[in-house]
Amino acid sequence: MIAVEGLTKLYGGRTALDHVSFEVPKGEIFGFVGPNGAGKTTTLRILAALLEPTAGRALVDGADVTEHPDLVHERLGYMPDFFGVYDQLTAGEYLDFYAACYRQPKARRKKIADDLLELVGLTDRRDQAVDTLSRGLKQRLCLARALVHDPAVLLLDEPASGLDPRARVEMREILKELQTMGKTIIISSHILPELTELCTMIGIIDQGRMRATGPVQEVIRQLTTGRRLRITVLGHKEEAAAVLKPLPAVHEVVTVNGAIEAHYDGDDAAAAGILQALTAAGIKVSGFSQLEGGLEDAFMKATSEDI
Amino acid sequence: MNRIAIALWNPIVAKEYRSRMRTWRSPLAMTIYILLLGGVGWAIFSSTASSARNSFNGAQAANYGQVLFLWLILFQMVLLAFITPALTAGAVSSERERQTIDLLFVTKLPAFSILWGKLLASMSFVILLLLLSVPIFSLVFLFGGIELDQVLIAFLVTAVAALTLGIIGLACSTAFKRTLPATVSAYGAAFILLAGSLLFGLLFPTDINPNATKAPAPPAVTYLSPILPLVVIGMNAPVTGYGIRNGVYNMAQGGGMACSAGPNGAQSCYVTTVPIGKGAVGQPFNPPQPIGTTIPSGLFSGWQYWQATITMQLAICLLALILSALLLPPIRHLPWRRRARVVA
Numbered sequence: 161m162i163a164v165e166g167l168t169k170l171y172g173g174r175t176a177l178d179h180v181s182f183e184v185p186k187g188e189i190f191g192f193v194g195p196n197g198a199g200k201t202t203t204l205r206i207l208a209a210l211l212e213p214t215a216g217r218a219l220v221d222g223a224d225v226t227e228h229p230d231l232v233h234e235r236l237g238y239m240p241d242f243f244g245v246y247d248q249l250t251a252g253e254y255l256d257f258y259a260a261c262y263r264q265p266k267a268r269r270k271k272i273a274d275d276l277l278e279l280v281g282l283t284d285r286r287d288q289a290v291d292t293l294s295r296g297l298k299q300r301l302c303l304a305r306a307l308v309h310d311p312a313v314l315l316l317d318e319p320a321s322g323l324d325p326r327a328r329v330e331m332r333e334i335l336k337e338l339q340t341m342g343k344t345i346i347i348s349s350h351i352l353p354e355l356t357e358l359c360t361m362i363g364i365i366d367q368g369r370m371r372a373t374g375p376v377q378e379v380i381r382q383l384t385t386g387r388r389l390r391i392t393v394l395g396h397k398e399e400a401a402a403v404l405k406p407l408p409a410v411h412e413v414v415t416v417n418g419a420i421e422a423h424y425d426g427d428d429a430a431a432a433g434i435l436q437a438l439t440a441a442g443i444k445v446s447g448f449s450q451l452e453g454g455l456e457d458a459f460m461k462a463t464s465e466d467i
Numbered sequence: 468m469n470r471i472a473i474a475l476w477n478p479i480v481a482k483e484y485r486s487r488m489r490t491w492r493s494p495l496a497m498t499i500y501i502l503l504l505g506g507v508g509w510a511i512f513s514s515t516a517s518s519a520r521n522s523f524n525g526a527q528a529a530n531y532g533q534v535l536f537l538w539l540i541l542f543q544m545v546l547l548a549f550i551t552p553a554l555t556a557g558a559v560s561s562e563r564e565r566q567t568i569d570l571l572f573v574t575k576l577p578a579f580s581i582l583w584g585k586l587l588a589s590m591s592f593v594i595l596l597l598l599l600s601v602p603i604f605s606l607v608f609l610f611g612g613i614e615l616d617q618v619l620i621a622f623l624v625t626a627v628a629a630l631t632l633g634i635i636g637l638a639c640s641t642a643f644k645r646t647l648p649a650t651v652s653a654y655g656a657a658f659i660l661l662a663g664s665l666l667f668g669l670l671f672p673t674d675i676n677p678n679a680t681k682a683p684a685p686p687a688v689t690y691l692s693p694i695l696p697l698v699v700i701g702m703n704a705p706v707t708g709y710g711i712r713n714g715v716y717n718m719a720q721g722g723g724m725a726c727s728a729g730p731n732g733a734q735s736c737y738v739t740t741v742p743i744g745k746g747a748v749g750q751p752f753n754p755p756q757p758i759g760t761t762i763p764s765g766l767f768s769g770w771q772y773w774q775a776t777i778t779m780q781l782a783i784c785l786l787a788l789i790l791s792a793l794l795l796p797p798i799r800h801l802p803w804r805r806r807a808r809v810v811a
Contacts, residue, residue, distance in 0.1 A: 208573055210797045229798055230575065238573045244565035246482065248489040253482075260478035261574035305570065 161186040161313060161344045162207065166216035169202050169368075176202045178368040179216065184346060184361060186312075189339055191359035191376070192348040193459055199368040200348040201241055204317045207346070208238040220313055236313040237306030241321060241348075245290040251277065251301055252286040255308060262309035276304035280334055296327030303334065314338065316347045320354065332358060352456050366463040383458035389431060391420040391438070392447035403441040407434060421451070477576065479584025480591075487592065500546060500596050501603070507542045508603050511535045515610075529612030536607045537701035540621045543600055544693055547629045548661050551593055552653035555636030557646040558585035559795065564646060569797075578795040582788065586637055593629045597622060613701075621700045624773045628693035631780040631787075632657050638787040641794045660780075664691040668710035673765070675712060682756050682763035685710020690762075691780065696773035699760050706772070707756075 162184040169177040177199045184190040192200050205211040207218050209229035217224055223231035249257065255273040264272060277283045280300040285293065290301060299319060306314060319335070320328045332354055338345060339358075349355055355362060356376060363373040364383075372379045393400045397420055404413045404422050409430045412423040424430060431450065438445050487493050515531040559582075562568040571581055607613050636653035643649040668689035675683050682705075689695055689710050699706060762768055767775040793799065 205569075208569075210569055210572055212798045226798060229796075230577075233573050233575060236573075238569070240566070240569055242566050243570060244567045246486060246565075246567065248486040249482070253485070257478055257482045258570070258574065260481070261571065261576050263575050302570075309575075 163219045167213050168215040170214045175368050180370045182363050182373045188361050189345045189359045191355035191362040194365035198365045204315050237311040238315045239302050239306045241317040247291050250287045254290045258305045259308040280304045296323050314343050314345045380458045388451040389422045390449050390451050394444040400443045477580045477584045480587045483588030511538050528610045532607050532610030532612030536613045540697050548657045551629045551632040552636040552657050554589040555633045556640050556650040556653035559640040560646040560649045572797050579792045617700050624693050624696050627777045634784045634787045638791045641791040672710050672712045683711045684762045684765045687766045690775040696776045699772045
């Protein structure tokens with residue numbers, strides 16, 4: 161559905177994107193993560209045919225963004241990271257205006273606006289002036305705006321930024337619903353745990369270069385080497401650490417929130433060996449569990465070193 | 468709706484109307500406009516009434532009518548020269564500043580439709596102001612001296628000049644990212660159009676050629692200004708005292724020609740065989756005089772001044788619109804910017 165090949169963007173002498181490539185099949189939710197200034201917004205603006213790439217190409221549902229921006233606009237809904245609203249328009253009029261801009265027939269526009277306001281939970285705000293809505297409500301309205309022409313692809317640039325926790329949860333619920341509607345979604349975000357839960361694929365970008373891309377668990381597996389054990393003990397933690405550190409499988413022991421975290425190499429048998437060594441040394445182990453590698457670890461690893 | 472109707476009436480127009488007319492600024496602007504124009508009309512009317520207290524006849528009435536009309540139409544033009552750039556100079560740049568322009572670019576509206584919508588909405592307001600001024604202009608008919616066709620043509624000239632200023636403002640708004648430089652340049656362009664072109668006629672007037680068979684006319688650049696045709700329409704008389712060199716004309720042989728304008732505006736000249744100022748006075752002659760209110764010679768020979776003005780201004784409108792339509796889209800397909808794209 162979306163194919164990006166060798167996308168490069170230069171601003172003067174600065175390289176904003178350096179041969180970025182990735183693909184997003186139909187129906188997937190692609191989480192686009194990276195630090196500030198990594199090139200996420202630049203990539204999304206190129207995909208929305210709002211910016212011309214210096215080199216490379218990007219296709220949205222087969223339409224080249226540079227050659228056929230009109231076809232691209234027909235097929236995608238775009239929600240920028242920063243956007244304004246017009247004064248003197250109500251939420252209903254706002255959606256009606258954009259529906260008209262997308263050449264939706266007048267007879268259908270009211271229903272479209274009603275349906276979308278219901279989808280984003282703004283039905284009771286239909287007659288409220290858009291410039292008086294809170295940030296979270298404006299974000300939701302902008303998402304509804306991106307859907308007025310029922311696009312197959314959605315580009316959402318930081319849709320949850322600046323939202324309070326409740327508004328974030330609500331936004332996530334809306335995105336899940338869009339997922340069930342079969343939309344292909346690219347979402348850039350800093351909120352990694354949400355992406356892990358929501359996305360089926362991720363791309364990690366840093367300094368204009370794509371560091372890793374693919375299904376979420378695969379990327380996490382690729383980037384997180386080693387395993388971690390969370391151990392809680394009765395008595396002195398120092399004694400337990402003294403037992404753990406000499407073990408050949410263990411290469412780091414740290415204390416996190418009152419528990420010991422042991423980084424080790426090996427499989428479950430190695431973990432069993434570590435437990436056995438602790439109990440053999442008379443340490444009273446009250447908790448012993450494997451810690452899963454997360455997107456956060458993968459992100460930190462991908463953005464801290466060259467791959 | 469058919470294609471033309473869709474092109475002419477687009478969502479931007481409806482949205483702009485709605486936004487514009489819901490604020491207090493529009494009624495206030497209309498009220499101030501009417502008060503200013505009415506104030507000028509009232510001032511001229513009362514000064515005329517006081518001077519006509521002792522004696523008043525039909526010829527005087529016609530003269531008063533002409534003066535009132537001329538003042539009103541020129542004042543209206545100046546007012547619109549202040550209002551129109553303000554309406555359009557922020558049309559596109561304010562969308563950029565408000566971060567709403569990208570949301571328009573990703574819709575199915577082509578760049579030209581966005582421009583057209585903005586222009587139509589602004590120009591409709593100008594037309595509304597012109598319509599509001601009609602009752603004030605009807606005062607002129609109390610005196611006479613002005614025909615209906617003069618009023619209609621003067622309104623046409625004013626409307627086209629406002630359209631030109633509006634499109635130039637739109638082009639500035641498209642070319643500059645910020646509203647402030649766009650507004651400053653739009654007002655600069657308005658000044659050049661109205662006053663700069665007239666100044667050109669003063670600085671570089673047409674020289675009277677004693678051998679010419681046609682009367683001299685001001686340089687064609689001066690027709691850009693709507694002031695010149697409005698004065699011609701209002702006075703219903705040819706241009707004689709402006710844009711034509713009225714003093715000493717040095718000829719290659721060392722002789723010269725001195726001209727002066729008579730009280731009725733007609734030229735009378737003397738040709739000498741020795742340089743002017745040596746005390747010699749040659750044979751008097753009268754250069755050809757303009758007939759009617761048409762342009763007597765030059766590029767637009769035989770045209771009415773207003774026709775030349777409208778033609779030149781519409782050409783500027785077309786160029787400015789094309790330039791704006793080329794500059795507006797985020798990805799510009801300009802012929803000179805086509806380059807080999809590297810496909811990685």
